[in-house]
Amino acid sequence: MSDRQGLTGKKLPALMIAFLGLLVVGSCHGTSSSQTLESVPAVHHYYAAIDMGSSGAKLLVQEAKPDGSLVTVKDVRLSTKLGEGVANGSAIPSGNIQRTKLAIQSLTNNAHDDYGVDPSTIALIATAVTRNASNGRAFMDTLNHELGLTRGRILSGDDEARYGYLGTIAGFRRLGSSDDRYATLDLGGGSFQLAVGTRDAFELGGSTQIGSNQIVDLWLPGGILTEAQFSAADAGLFKKAPMPLAVDKLRGRKLVGTGSISKFLAAYFGTSTLKLDAIDRLRKQLGSMALEDRKKVLKGDRPQVVLEALGLGSEADANDYAIKSPASITLLLHIMRSLGVSEMQVSETDARYALISEIAAKP
Structure with a gap:
C-alpha cells in the first residue's frame, strides 16, 4: 500500500446514532x-x-x-x-x-x-x-x-496524544466496534495530536505545535476569506506542520477524530463519517461569509445544551468560534490530506x- 492509499474507513452507523444522541x-x-x-x-x-x-x-x-x-x-x-x-x-x-x-x-x-x-x-x-x-x-x-x-x-x-487516544477509543469500545486497530487525531488552538493503538491499548503518539491560533494569526484572520488566502494557508501548513507520526505507522487503521471542530462537523453534517470533499466545500462556504452570517450557520437551530457542548453557548463563544472555524477546518483538511485519507470517523468521547x-x- 502506498502512503497515499491511507487508512481504512468503515462506517459505524451505531456511533452516529449515539453521537447525535449525546449532542441532544x-x-x-x-x-x-x-x-x-x-x-x-x-x-x-x-x-x-x-x-x-x-x-x-x-x-x-x-x-x-x-x-x-x-x-x-x-x-x-x-x-x-x-x-x-x-x-x-x-x-x-x-x-x-x-x-x-x-x-x-x-x-x-x-x-x-x-x-x-x-x-x-x-x-x-x-x-x-x-x-x-x-x-x-x-x-x-x-x-x-x-x-x-x-x-x-x-x-x-505525548501525554496529550495518549489521553486523547484512550478517551476517544472509549466510545468505540463501549459501542462494541469490531475494529481493533485505530489512529486518532485531535486538533486545538495550539497543537494537534496523532496516536495509534488497539481497542484496548495505546501504542504510540505525538504532537505538532501548530493549531488554529497560529493559522488565524498567519493566514486566516477574521472576516471574509478568499481562495487565495486558503491556498496560502494550505501551502504554509505543508511547510510548517509535519505529521507527528510517520504515515506508515497509521496504515490499515480506522481514523477517528475528536475535539471541538470534529464534533461540530459531525453535528453539522448529521453523521459521524466526515468526507474530505464535503469538509472542503463547507470551508469555502464559511470563508465567503461575514462573521455574523457565519455565526448563524454555525449555531443553526440547535438546543442550548448542544451549543454549550460545542463551544457556541454564548455570544462571546460564538464570535470566537466564527473567527477560528475556517482555521480549524483548514488544519483538519491538512491532516487528512497528509495522511492520504478521504474520510474519517468522529468519536463522541475525548x-x-x-x-x-x-x-x-x-x-
Missing part, C-alpha cells in the same frame, strides 16, 4: 452518554474533568451509578482565547490569563455547586500554550493554589473521559 441530551442532568468500567467502584458519586486548551476550556461531569457505569450529566465548553497572540516559548499575556482563570473558576463552581464535586478531586489538564509558554507553570500553580485544583497538571505532547475513568478507578 448529553449535557442535561440525568440524561446521558454512559460508559461501563469493570474497575469503577459501584457507588453513587460524581466525577469531573476540565481540559484547559489553547482556545477554550471544557468541563465534563459524570455520575457513577451503582452498576459501575459512568453517565454524563454535564458537558460544556467556554471560549478562553488563552493562546491568543502567544508565540511558542513566549509569555501568556495577563489578560489571557485572567480571562481563562475566570472561565476555570466558573466551570469549577459549576461542578461543585451543581454536583458536589470538590475542586481537589477535579482532573484538570493543560495543553499546548501552557506547556510552551514561559509563564505556563506559574499559571498552573495559581490554579492549583487559588482555586484548589490540586490535581491540575500540564501534559507533555481525553476528559479517560481522565474521569482514571480517577474513578483510583479515587
Whole structure:
C-alpha cells in the first residue's frame, strides 16, 4: 500500500446514532452518554474533568451509578482565547490569563455547586500554550493554589496524544466496534495530536505545535476569506506542520477524530463519517461569509445544551468560534490530506473521559 492509499474507513452507523444522541441530551442532568468500567467502584458519586486548551476550556461531569457505569450529566465548553497572540516559548499575556482563570473558576463552581464535586478531586489538564509558554507553570500553580485544583497538571505532547487516544477509543469500545486497530487525531488552538493503538491499548503518539491560533494569526484572520488566502494557508501548513507520526505507522487503521471542530462537523453534517470533499466545500462556504452570517450557520437551530457542548453557548463563544472555524477546518483538511485519507470517523468521547475513568478507578 502506498502512503497515499491511507487508512481504512468503515462506517459505524451505531456511533452516529449515539453521537447525535449525546449532542441532544448529553449535557442535561440525568440524561446521558454512559460508559461501563469493570474497575469503577459501584457507588453513587460524581466525577469531573476540565481540559484547559489553547482556545477554550471544557468541563465534563459524570455520575457513577451503582452498576459501575459512568453517565454524563454535564458537558460544556467556554471560549478562553488563552493562546491568543502567544508565540511558542513566549509569555501568556495577563489578560489571557485572567480571562481563562475566570472561565476555570466558573466551570469549577459549576461542578461543585451543581454536583458536589470538590475542586481537589477535579482532573484538570493543560495543553499546548501552557506547556510552551514561559509563564505556563506559574499559571498552573495559581490554579492549583487559588482555586484548589490540586490535581491540575500540564501534559507533555505525548501525554496529550495518549489521553486523547484512550478517551476517544472509549466510545468505540463501549459501542462494541469490531475494529481493533485505530489512529486518532485531535486538533486545538495550539497543537494537534496523532496516536495509534488497539481497542484496548495505546501504542504510540505525538504532537505538532501548530493549531488554529497560529493559522488565524498567519493566514486566516477574521472576516471574509478568499481562495487565495486558503491556498496560502494550505501551502504554509505543508511547510510548517509535519505529521507527528510517520504515515506508515497509521496504515490499515480506522481514523477517528475528536475535539471541538470534529464534533461540530459531525453535528453539522448529521453523521459521524466526515468526507474530505464535503469538509472542503463547507470551508469555502464559511470563508465567503461575514462573521455574523457565519455565526448563524454555525449555531443553526440547535438546543442550548448542544451549543454549550460545542463551544457556541454564548455570544462571546460564538464570535470566537466564527473567527477560528475556517482555521480549524483548514488544519483538519491538512491532516487528512497528509495522511492520504478521504474520510474519517468522529468519536463522541475525548481525553476528559479517560481522565474521569482514571480517577474513578483510583479515587
